[in-house]
Amino acid sequence: MSTPLIGVSKSMLKIKELINHVANTCLNVLITGETGVGKEVVAQSLYTESNRSTQNFVKINCAALPETLLESELYGYEKGAFTGAHKKRRGKFQTADKGVLFLDEIGDMPLALQSKMLHVLQSGEFSPLGSDQEFKTDVWVIAATNHNLEESIQLKKFREDLFYRLNIIKIDIPPLRQRKEDIPSLIEYYFRLYKTEYPNNMGSKPDTDTMNRLCNYPWPGNVRQLQNCIKKQMVLNSWDKIFEEMPSEHPEEILQEIPSQKANGSDPFPHNNENNNRMSIISEFVDLSTSSEKLFEDLSLKKIKKLASDKVEKEVITFVLEKVGWNRSKASKILKISYKTLLYKMSEFEISPPMR
Numbered sequence: 001m002s003t004p005l006i007g008v009s010k011s012m013l014k015i016k017e018l019i020n021h022v023a024n025t026c027l028n029v030l031i032t033g034e035t036g037v038g039k040e041v042v043a044q045s046l047y048t049e050s051n052r053s054t055q056n057f058v059k060i061n062c063a064a065l066p067e068t069l070l071e072s073e074l075y076g077y078e079k080g081a082f083t084g085a086h087k088k089r090r091g092k093f094q095t096a097d098k099g100v101l102f103l104d105e106i107g108d109m110p111l112a113l114q115s116k117m118l119h120v121l122q123s124g125e126f127s128p129l130g131s132d133q134e135f136k137t138d139v140w141v142i143a144a145t146n147h148n149l150e151e152s153i154q155l156k157k158f159r160e161d162l163f164y165r166l167n168i169i170k171i172d173i174p175p176l177r178q179r180k181e182d183i184p185s186l187i188e189y190y191f192r193l194y195k196t197e198y199p200n201n202m203g204s205k206p207d208t209d210t211m212n213r214l215c216n217y218p219w220p221g222n223v224r225q226l227q228n229c230i231k232k233q234m235v236l237n238s239w240d241k242i243f244e245e246m247p248s249e250h251p252e253e254i255l256q257e258i259p260s261q262k263a264n265g266s267d268p269f270p271h272n273n274e275n276n277n278r279m280s281i282i283s284e285f286v287d288l289s290t291s292s293e294k295l296f297e298d299l300s301l302k303k304i305k306k307l308a309s310d311k312v313e314k315e316v317i318t319f320v321l322e323k324v325g326w327n328r329s330k331a332s333k334i335l336k337i338s339y340k341t342l343l344y345k346m347s348e349f350e351i352s353p354p355m356r
């Protein structure tokens with residue numbers, strides 16, 4: 001049985017409404033959101049609400065398989081197509097025919113397979129490995145990712161044309177900390193669910209104070225983390241213990257803790273060299289004084305990596321150019337990049353010789 005989509009917040013109600021609108025259109029859907037927000041639950045709700053619900057819901061995790069295996073899982077193969085292909089096998093496109101194909105973690109699909117996927121989505125045809133026969137396929141493609149695909153396109157890790165093919169309808173699920181109103185109903189739902197699952201459990205429901213604490217916790221693991229907490233409460237029956245074990249390295253929570261801990265006389269970031277050094281490096285790329293909401297957005301490792309590597313590249317290129325008197329041919333040799341790449345980088349980083 002599929003999980004019902006629990007939620008009473010404005011954003012969840014909007015998502016439910018969108019699901020109802022889209023369910024029978026067969027327009028490709030891209031579901032995005034952090035880990036544990038419920039991307040798979042939304043994909044299943046789309047399927048159950050649609051007129052394809054009597055057919056198959058086929059899921060494939062594009063991050064879990066190496067490239068060749070992923071390809072043969074998607075499209076199937078003929079006997080003898082490769083070493084080990086002892087007999088013909090149907091792929092997910094065939095199994096999902098007339099139903100739904102859920103491409104989970106699409107952001108991790110290797111580039112070579114992205115081209116093939118684009119072709120199949122455009123033509124509605126595919127051929128199994130080792131076969132020259134083309135098969136028609138009628139699948140409703142729903143994809144999900146916790147990557148920022150616009151960023152992956154910039155980094156040349158995701159094809160822009162495939163993105164537009166998949167992203168006809170976009171459902172972005174906000175993190176749980178941005179829809180706290182959903183927390184009490186999720187807790188209620190899980191209590192009911194686990195009461196029947198483990199009838200002997202003793203876990204008590206949260207009182208008002210505990211509920212406030214639960215609603216104000218930032219839930220870095222989103223609904224999955226909340227669900228696990230309720231399971232634990234069923235066994236341990238101690239909210240204190242559960243709070244003790246919750247991870248608190250989330251930036252929002254760290255920020256909330258700073259003023260109160262400072263007021264108590266203990267500084268969570270003691271001014272030793274190691275900490276000062278770390279904070280000063282981070283502050284080069286992220287504004288640490290901004291709101292916690294914005295800071296959490298800015299602390300994307302991918303974004304910071306790009307900013308940091310651009311900064312170092314710019315410094316190294318400028319250093320070498322200065323050393324060789326701005327002779328670009330010499331500099332490109334020392335940097336071991338082509339002359340053309342050097343020119344491109346100089347223009348990208350706005351590096352030019354000093355005015356005389």
Ligand SMILES: Nc1ncnc2c1ncn2[C@@H]1O[C@H](COP(=O)(O)OP(=O)(O)OP(=O)(O)O)[C@@H](O)[C@H]1O
Nearest residue numbers: 003004005006035036037038039040041146223224
């Ligand atoms: N709105 C919801 N109502 C009920 N259960 C939910 C909801 N959202 C998430 N869950 C539950 O939380 C857990 C995580 O959900 P799901 O697997 O759909 O997340 P996800 O976004 O696909 O995460 P990941 O990116 O890690 O794959 C599941 O056990 C799911 O049943």
Ligand SMILES: [Mg+2]
Nearest residue numbers: 039040104144
């Ligand atoms: Mg998932």
